[in-house]
Amino acid sequence: MALRVLVVDDLAFMRDAISDILVRDGFEVAGEAENGRAALDRYREIRPDVVLMDITMPVMDGISALREIRRFDPSAVVVMCSALGQQHYIIRAIHLGAKDFVVKPFRPERIVSAVRKATKTYA
Numbered sequence: 836m837a838l839r840v841l842v843v844d845d846l847a848f849m850r851d852a853i854s855d856i857l858v859r860d861g862f863e864v865a866g867e868a869e870n871g872r873a874a875l876d877r878y879r880e881i882r883p884d885v886v887l888m889d890i891t892m893p894v895m896d897g898i899s900a901l902r903e904i905r906r907f908d909p910s911a912v913v914v915m916c917s918a919l920g921q922q923h924y925i926i927r928a929i930h931l932g933a934k935d936f937v938v939k940p941f942r943p944e945r946i947v948s949a950v951r952k953a954t955k956t957y958a
């Protein structure tokens with residue numbers, strides 16, 4: 836069964852790009868969200884296997900959403916995906932339970948390997 840991914844980014848073209856990469860590699864994009872608040876709502880609804888989450892977003896940023904999602908579900912698997920220059924958030928994200936941290940711009944393989952590694956699925 837395909838792993839179900841929730842893709843979170845405030846930019847539609849970035850959600851599309853990430854979703855394309857995931858679908859091409861056999862993952863299911865179970866949902867998308869454009870900010871942290873929407874991500875939390877979507878997470879509760881669809882219970883994805885993994886969340887790929889941007890950091891800089893309106894309404895609620897990705898670090899706050901990571902904290903809220905992990906509070907709601909301590910076993911939530913979240914991979915942060917943020918712009919170059921946001922690496923100072925890495926330590927905080929890892930402390931809050933993020934499994935990995937992908938820096939944009941990324942190569943498609945980086946997204947795929949991060950999701951696989953985070954979910955410990957190497958198939």
Ligand SMILES: [Mg+2]
Nearest residue numbers: 845889891892
């Ligand atoms: Mg953003």
